[in-house]
Amino acid sequence: MTALANIGELGLLRKIFSEINIPQAVYKELLLLKDYGIEVSIFSASWIKVSSPTDSSILNDLKDILDNGEAEAIALSLELKADLLIIDEKKGREVAKSFNLMFTGIGGVLIRAKALGVILEVKTYLQRIRTEGGFYLSEKALKTILQAAGEEL
Secondary structure (H helix, E strand, O other): OOOOHHOOOOOHHHOOOOEEEEHHHHHHHHHHHHHHHOOOOOOOOHHHHHEEOOOHHHHHHHHOOOHHHHHHHHHHHHHHOOOOOEEOHHHHHHHHOOOOEEEEHHHHHHHHHOOOOOOHHHHHHHHHHHHHHOOOHHHHHHHHHHHOOOOOO
């Protein structure tokens, strides 16, 4: 989410998903962006629900191996039996996979947006996320995402 917020495109998520649940830790990350002057529409978005996972035992176990945002996101996904978890960190994706959670990253979100006709081109968004948003994406990952979107590097 922060990658899209960094480039002022958080609204893309609304066009793809009817509702998004985010944990407190991710909400706090977005608050920091607002402090840096980045427009974050989350503060008035009724389609974004901020929740805290309630199972402290699994959350504490996850926090031993992941940062707060990823740990809370996985714990919340498990509790809510979420249809899809949006997570980009490699370690977090490995943990999500171990729990049999369905997940995607920013690339998958953009591919879905293109398939739904919300955006015309994935490449433009990836370039903006990498340059304006400060989001690291390897050339290999970039190429894989663009191929999946039917685009070229």
